Amino acid sequence: MTSMLTSAQLQQSFTDYDQFLATHSGLWQCNPFTYTHWPWSQSAEAIRTRLRQQLQLLTDPVAPLDALTTEQTAWPFWLTNGIQGRKLAQISGFIGQFDSQQAVLEWCSGKGHLGRLLSYQRLLPVTSLEWQKTLCEQGQALAQQHGIAQQFQHCDVLALTPGSLPNNCAMVALHACGDLHRRLLEQFTHSSGAELFLAPCCYHLQAASYYQPLSKYAQQSPLQLSKSDLKLAVQDFVTAGQRTARLRDTEQLWRLVFQEYRALLCGDPSYQPLPAINKQIFTGDISAFMAWACQQHGLKLPSAAELAELLPIAHQRLRLVRDIDDVRQLFRRPLELWLLLDRALYLSEHGYQVALKQFCPYQHSPRNTLIISRR
Ligand SMILES: C[S@@+](CC[C@H](N)C(=O)[O-])C[C@H]1O[C@@H](n2cnc3c(N)ncnc32)[C@H](O)[C@@H]1O
Structure with missing residues (x-):
């Protein structure tokens, strides 16, 4: 069982990263392409050394992966056909952290690989919401072929009114981008008895030009984040071939x-x-x-x-x-943590308990943090 973070821990952690990011904003809120000369008085090496020392003093609020969940689940081959290796490792890790007994609602499911494997392993009914009709059809066909209790709903999740989703369910989302997962958080706080398992992704994919903090706590921050600032949070290239x-x-x-x-x-x-x-x-x-x-x-x-x-x-x-x-x-991880903590604080401010947990190794996905939340 993942241990929940108290609101005091979340606030302290947010404040630490907020101060670090705000103090050094000139070093990362910039576009490297606009420079013709080295822009700072210190050398790159000196700056990096100084920043690394400061970062060592900050605590990472994300609970690391435990040895058990790094082991690959042995899935039957027919169930995982068509899921590429890294995606399967992400799904296995995600399911390893899933500890609910409730019916599952899968947000922005794609073909619903996560929902299908979750339903198979935990014997739970799954409803998968997806906007692309062909993905719904392909996912539904796979579920039927393997006798899995998974139903697809072809819909635009952004058009769903808050409170229109079932209560008492486990909402799961693997790599839902900016506005899509913001809307999930909103839906979640409007439903009663639900549990949340959310792995956010691509924070910059939002309609607004500037980031609107979700939590009241983060709304006090001096940081103003443009879409290109937000891109930095996901700008790691480990998975690029x-x-x-x-x-x-x-x-x-x-x-x-x-x-x-x-x-x-x-x-x-x-x-x-x-x-x-x-x-x-x-x-x-x-x-x-x-x-x-x-x-x-x-x-x-x-x-x-x-x-x-x-x-x-x-x-x-x-x-x-x-x-x-x-x-x-060097600011990529602090910025990602700042964004994760904003989401966690938002949930905490709505009366929910929250845990931040790594669900798969970084090489399998750099977006490997799961937000787990329940009353
Ligand atoms: C990054 S993919 C993640 C898919 C899947 N969860 C996975 O991890 O493989 C995001 C999915 O969200 C779907 N999507 C995008 N906008 C949507 C919307 N407004 N309503 C429902 N689904 C949407 C896309 O079609 C895509 O399948």
């Missing part, structure tokens, strides 16, 4: 080439972001990317000689971006 990492490097380099070219042509060194584009373009030749980028800003194409001159400058800027990012990365 080599190909994805290579593509990211190419994308960043080419964007910097364009940035340098635009600055040269227009005599304006200020950073002008380009829109997002299908990553496919970064598998090809730089000229196709430059043609697209120049079109966005109404510029003529660079010659091959100009491109050859810009590339080494862009490489140098990429190194600077990496060095600034290395400092920002």
